[in-house]
Amino acid sequence: MAFAVYETALGTFRIDYEDDIVVYLRNLREQPCEFGVKTKFTDSVFYQLDEYFNGVRSYFDFKYELRGTEFQKKVWKTLCTIPYGETCTYKEIAKSVGNKKASHAVGLANSKNPILIVIPCHRVIGSKGDLVGYAGGLYMKEALLKIEEISNI
Incomplete structure (x- = not known):
């Protein structure tokens, strides 16, 4: 699993992903020690988040996988x-x-x-x-x- 950290209008977010599928996305309350690796995929995820934060996007079209009970x-x-x-x-x-x-x-x-x-x-x-x-x-x-x-x- 890989991860990347991005700064957004609403703070710092971390995305964890496998094979271009998001498995974790959270805001961070503290500055991270590591920033992971940004890729074309993570850039597209955060581009969509930026659009959402700016009020121009109401849905997301990247793949994600829910892991839980x-x-x-x-x-x-x-x-x-x-x-x-x-x-x-x-x-x-x-x-x-x-x-x-x-x-x-x-x-x-x-x-x-x-x-x-x-x-x-x-x-x-x-x-x-x-x-x-x-x-x-x-x-x-x-x-x-x-x-x-x-x-x-």
């Missing part, structure tokens, strides 16, 4: 059905995956999301419309929702 993958695939510019509650996601009482488990799955932004766990909010939990930090969640012009928070 079956429940986590089910939650992450459900997150991908939340349209750009809209939000959903943890309870609604729990219902969608077949257990309306699994809101906490959905939150835990979100916290393990390996491919932030692309798997849009930032679009999941609390039942009262509040911003709660985000693996990339609440400041990042708020910034992503602003990019998508979501104002009901």
Whole structure:
């Protein structure tokens, strides 16, 4: 597996990939010691992220692979059905995956999301419309929702 680190408008991000398939994408809260190897593939991934950060892209067309438990993958695939510019509650996601009482488990799955932004766990909010939990930090969640012009928070 290879990785690359990029600076973006929203901070430093790391991408891990195998055979031009993204397996990990996260913002880094500290400066990395290593920057990995940038390739044509990683450049194209970060070009798409830059377009998203600038409000001109609402979807991503690079390949990615979800690695996690079956429940986590089910939650992450459900997150991908939340349209750009809209939000959903943890309870609604729990219902969608077949257990309306699994809101906490959905939150835990979100916290393990390996491919932030692309798997849009930032679009999941609390039942009262509040911003709660985000693996990339609440400041990042708020910034992503602003990019998508979501104002009901």
